[in-house]
Amino acid sequence: MTSMISLAAPQPTHRLDRFAITMSGLCLVHCVATTVLVAIVASAGSVLGSPLIHEVGLTIAMIIGAVALGRGVIEHGFMMPSAVGGLGLGVMSGALTMDHGGAEALYTMTGVLILALGHRLNGIAAE
CATH class of the missing domain: 1.20.58 (Methane Monooxygenase Hydroxylase; Chain G, domain 1)
Structure with missing residues (x-):
């Protein structure tokens, strides 16, 4: 019975980890994109x-x-x-x-x- 629990446990954790990695990546993209966008808007506001x-x-x-x-x-x-x-x-x-x-x-x-x-x-x- 112990082996069945240990085999089933990694899958939900793996999904949660993938979700956390995805969210971290999205956070990083958001931070970088916001910084770049603010810089572009500040320098090219009349064009946009x-x-x-x-x-x-x-x-x-x-x-x-x-x-x-x-x-x-x-x-x-x-x-x-x-x-x-x-x-x-x-x-x-x-x-x-x-x-x-x-x-x-x-x-x-x-x-x-x-x-x-x-x-x-x-x-x-x-x-």
Whole structure:
């Protein structure tokens, strides 16, 4: 009976150790990324705040969204993922018309989350 307990015990510990190592790695990545991001933002704030960044990002999101969500409709026949993704793109587009600031950022993030939901629904529909 002792040997059965000793054989079963390492597996949960091993999983816990892997989880702890993963969390430590994520913590390290977070710390380094935060430091690097703060340094970049401090030196290049005008570039990152440029409306051109938002316009190019939205253009790329629209192209990828049209291809991925449109292809999904053709493959699985469900319109809902495309409709949800289109709503997200619309919210993101509307945010571009706002003054740069808190409300604009909130609308942009909301649109991004809705678009991500559309892509997730597209993946679920394809399964």
